[in-house]
Amino acid sequence: MALPKPDELLRDVNYDRMPAKHWMDTKPEFRPGAYCYAGKPSVVEELGLPFPREWQPHDEDWKLPPNWKEIVLNAIKDRAERFRSFKLFMDICVRCGACADKCHFFLGTGDPKNMPVLRAELLRSVVKGEFTRSGKLFGRLAGARKLTEDVIKEWFYYYYQCTECRRCSVFCPYGIDTAEITILAREILHEIGVNINWILEPVRNSAFIGNHIGLQPHTIQENIEFLLMDIEEITGLKIEVPINKKGAEILFVTPSADFFAEPGIYTFMGYVLLFHYLGLDYTISTYASEGGNFGFFTTHEMMRKLHAKIYHEAERLKVKWILGGECGHMWRVVHQYEDTMCGPAPSNLEVPKSPITGTVFEHAKSTKIVHICEFTADLIAHGKLQLDPSRNDNYVVTFHDSCNTSRGMGIFEEPRFILRHVVNNFYEMPENTIREKTFCCGSGSGLNTDEYMEIRMRGGFPRANAVEYVHEKYGVNMLACICAIDRAVLPPLMNYWVPEVQVCGVHELVGNALVIPGEKKRTTDLRFQPLKGVEEEENV
């Protein structure tokens, strides 16, 4: 089905309309554009996940295992025992409604089941109906229901219509974290073989090859060499990027899309120019060649399995600490699970210390992993970088806080501090759409697949709407971000809603602005676009 035109897409959205039926009596409609394809049997099998089979969400029969109900009920019981957060969240909601209109999917679809309160209730009602006496006795009166196949289908539909962005939890007076509920709901669905391919295939590639895209070592090297030729053409500098170098001081890990897809490749060129400028002793690994972790969207165990490669490689290469690139959910994993599930860090790692400024990154004492924006902001704060922001004068920039780095770990100031030093024109989007209240790109948590485009354009609408505001008010034409999913999904989102705006990583702009000893006079930016003033100069 072709995507409706932008001015038609949201016509069916009416926040005031009362549904005709009780929510327990409505079923989702699996129409094209509104669901993701199921995991391919070969992929599910190779990962050792249960019940590989041919099925699709639009099928009437999902071919669930005969004892699916028993599996799900056991899984709920198990998670309630293992995760106090889950037990608590299933218990404490008072239906105050503070979260109701905070979800980008609710705003973009008007579907009441996208209100975070109701999304959680999809599971909570079953916990009540199957595990509590009041629920068993009073049923619907107590907000309880039984587990049926229709409930499984509904879970699949709505727990894959949540990007685990946690905006709702910012507004919840009880601090209920819907993302955790979604994470556990997806994990439970995995136990009966209900999953999506767009998450599982990258997981498979990451587990067996090293990264989501499936880039083998020689391909990574070739891609990097290709980008280095571009750098030479633009700056005149011959740069080398160390790959799998034993004994380097720093292991640099970034999303694999940064050495494969636009506009991530320009961000990568930015990192490389910065490291060259600093004379940094670092290495990239072709084994731990993925910052992202789609395992995090699968199960806790899969997340740990994929993440472990970073520490393994840090140990094998005997580096001192790890620098992480502009990635989103990588940082949620590092910040929230590193110590409890992925650690402890190998003993050869030391507390990260910037070799340039001497700054000791105390906050990374246990994980030994520092975010590149922290690293670069520290360099700028110490006056270690010579920057010419006018090289970014073609751009009027705004900053999209990626959910995972902002709400997930509190990186608000560093990217803004960097941007203010590398560009002359920087404007913020409205206050309720940035920092901890940032709106999701609409495609996070592994939903960035083409077949899901309609829901992605709906879910991304609130973000795009805020971009449109600054585009019209200040002429913003560049949306900077620090996440590879953002870099992949914001271009089509902008193309749909605000086509005048492009998307970049923060370090692309750093790479443009950096004045590097020995470089030739630059005439273009890293995208080979003429710098402002150059064309006129040449025409004189």
Add this chain to the structure above:
Amino acid sequence: MPTVEYKGKTFEVDEDGFLQGGMDAWCMEWVEYVKEQEGIQELTDEHWKVIKVLQDYFKKNGVAPMVRILSKVTGYPLKKIYELFPSGPGKGACKMAGLPKPTGCV
């Protein structure tokens, strides 16, 4: 798994219509089928050059090339590739060449 029947041949495809059997299942009938789907009038040497570059790269690397590499090796700017394959390098050219869909943060 969905299948496509074309000129007496049956192809297994994924949900987006990419050829499942890869290079082994790839043949002239598949090319003609995608050509028809894409609404391409006539296949020229330029189309074939793109297909050949994609297939050679895939055999060596197991993935499709970066768009920039495809442009550089063929000598065709992205705009030209879109003229040749209206759905673009991924959904048009890769599909015709029998390559799978890319995955990850792309």
